[in-house]
Amino acid sequence: MAAAAAAVGAGKLGAGGDAVAVEVRLPPLSEADPLLAEKKMILEKRNLSCEIQIPVACSAVDALKLLDHIIEAARVVYMDELELYFAGDDVGPFSARNELESLNLLLKTMKKLLLTSNTAAKEVLQILHDEIVVKLKSVGKSDNAWMVVQTQNHDAEDSLLKWGEHLGIKSRLQIAYFQGAGRGMIASESIGVGDIALEIPESLIISDELLCQSEVFLSLKDFNNITSETMLLLWSMRERYNLGSKFKPYFDTLPANFNTGLSFGIDALAALEGTLLFDEIIQARQHLRQQYDELFPLLCTNFPEIFRKDVCTWDDFLWACELWYSNSMMIVLSSGKLSTCLVPVAGLLNHSVCSSAPLEVFFY
Template identity: 25%
Template structure:
């Protein structure tokens, strides 16, 4: 008898110790993640490594104290899950015309057409009542926290992530068939190990990925403390199961799927998760999805004519591969909207800095900024060319153009000056290409290695698309110099 009682006490004591240790680690995590943002990538990386060590310890401890999901599904591609989801959206007024939900290699779930679908035909319609929105969150007990907490009240994407988790944790949720069909994990940077992130070394995308991870880690620590120190009904549900893995899952679900729909009063656009529609995968094209205010539903039209057996795609919008990689967890090699942002600036030690600033202002340009190098046959736009011209002008040229009424700064300039400008851009692009630790050829070879993790391959594909744009830009400048 005594031994049994001693055992129970020991378990309670162990659980309490785990909770106390987690709380201490959360305090440390919150402190590190709220330090001023580093501008040096190597320091950002060290900061990320420090946070990762703490996170890994927290994850191990949480497995001992966080309640497991006893209703976890076997996977979104399970026929029973798809059938339940299909019955649910049909019973609630959503429509899917001419397509079936299928598992598609390299895509996960998607739509395969079962009939010919003419261009501009209505294929998907989803009534607003099926959508998870910020407005819907405010109709639940979560409203109290949204009104009280600054973060939830001012960051709708964060609110949507917490709302999704709240519905997942509830014993019963109207959205359960939808939540069950969401991926169990994602390929967003939140799921990358340190080594996988290091594949982006030399890429400007690494800094963005590290900043995003730091932000999400900070949010996690913040909400953990909020749920464990608040006595409202939502916090009582959340603190029993709230874990880092689950928060990454919820944030990734929102990052990869959120869209905007009109608020109930029609005055604002609010964040929303749109079941069924968000199964569509991406291709080049035009936006063919809109909200019908009369029928209060999201409608999706075919962006082209589809034949039976084809995958039905939609266009996510004009985004670079860096945007798709960071927010959607994939890279699209055929992306016609891809490009590379180049940071350029006038040095503070430049004796002609003030004249350059004045001329830049004339053309609505800042002395420091990011300029877009496009993918394709015409990579250098007028804005980039204008900045390079002003950057390389001598005092006499600056004086002339400051007094001129001409609308362009790259007309009437001599050949030698033009070569000087192209040489400057060529040198900058070669410098950027040289920051990567591998060549284009080496990346192409690495991608043939079947032993590489999916995330590592994705990072290599990401940096490869950037290198291809830089190489294309260098080739273009070479032709212009000739």
């Protein structure tokens, strides 16, 4: 994976010490990236560089040509395996995700350069900054599908937002239901490119760091080499029914069924029989069932006050597994640790990759 931000170079200096060119550097490709070799090969084949000098005296036309060059390089840096496989001679855009990550990285870079550059350099940098903003806004517009907002009761979700705001969440979004796509969020006010739409304090992120403060962890930390991932599943399964839980408003908004492959019924599985997906689902369910049988009823016997039999059924365990499979996010916590987490409110941002897609209000 690429680093989170690009480096900002000072660029070349003239005889008088003034900058004659500004250097923009993309983050180096990570040695840990499993796609490193393929990405290097594409960059070399297309004569793309992750470092580019932008003359401060160049014309707008030439500056935009250089911008296209660095955008192409950024797209390669942020390619995933599927995009690499189908890329061929295509220079992009490859996907909304890839384009947004690439452009957002360059937007942050231009903002830093505008703060540190001299007056002469700022003119060309402003041209590049404005063009990146235009390109970012066009990503959503390239999707011509209209998302229809439906009127629907969402008292639980409204309570979640109020709960979050009381505990420090800052949001410029509101809950909405979309025809054919389900629950999501829309802007409650105008949000510009680069603006923060949602801020969530770390104290509301459900991670293994929060787990360490729970009685589930204190009871199970020395139990049969149990992993933190399994303890998080057990914590979620139990917390779902905890009326005094700090996270009750969050659990109240979660669906009773997630409808992932893990909970497919007989008819759905029969339709998949003979496919690789069928085999994967069966193997996954068998693995989880074995894991469940190793935990229960043993935990109910050893820790009856924590694990009540009525909320520790196979269906409850499967629900917790599907919750983490479908709603978890990878977050870098303040400790520097990359953790798999559940993030209240942010989990509602799942209906579209194009946040600027046009909306039509539909009442029924």
